[in-house]
Amino acid sequence: MTAVVHRSYLYAPAHKQRLVEKAYASEADAVVLDLEDAVPLGSKNEARAAAAGILASTPPKPTYVRVNAPTSGxxxxxxxxxxxxxxxxxxxxxxxxxxxxRDAAAWLAEAGSQAGVQILVESALGVEALSQLATASPPQLGTEQAEGLRQAIRGLGSGRTVGEVLREAAVPE
Structure with a gap:
């Protein structure tokens, strides 16, 4: 699996049609339909339905969806x-x-989707578990991304900042 690297991603709350249309009309390389933080709890179903409608066919730009957290229900x-x-x-x-x-990958597979899973690590516990996360679902990470993540993990004890280590381990385009 070869990862596609986009220069820019533009997030838009999926339930805000005007903002979604603006995102697709923008110069961003890809659009991220947001179901998480940009969507109030009372609008989650509306946002989910809007995103599903857009993704039922091929949108004009590569489209990703930030779903709600695994522990959100x-x-x-x-x-x-x-x-x-x-x-x-x-x-x-x-x-x-x-x-x-693994759960996210299984749910995608059950739905017959070939889409990938991009993880967003947002806690110290997640950073501590990076090695396990990097190998949680091998088909979801390309060889180069997995090796880059392993290099980053090895470099964390070196006295450099996390940002420095991650930049060094970045996979070239």
Whole structure:
């Protein structure tokens, strides 16, 4: 699996049609339909339905969806709803355990989707578990990304900042 590197991603709350249209009309390389932080709890179902409608066919730009966190009780329904042919990958927030990735990958597979899982590590527990997260679902990470992540993990004890280590381990385009 070769990762596609986009120069820019533009997030848009999936339930705000005007903002989604602006995102697709922008110069951003890819669009991320947001079901998580940009969507109030009372609008989650509306956002999920809007994203599913967009992804039922091929949107004009590569499209990703930031779903709700694995522990939210909304994640599985989000993934199953948006697993249409237009989905490039789900962005899985607040990942700190390997089973979060395995569950998301399984839900995509059950829906017949070829989309990937991009993890968003947002806690110290997630950083501590990076080695386990990198190997949680091998088909979800290309060889180069997995090796880059392993190099980053090895470099964390070197006295350099996390940002410095991650920049050094970045996979070239």
């Amino acid at each position: 909304l994640c599985q329904d989000d993934i199953q709803a948006v697993a249409g042919p237009g989905l490039a990958a789900v962005r899985l927030p607040k990942v700190d355990r390997p089973e979060h990735i």
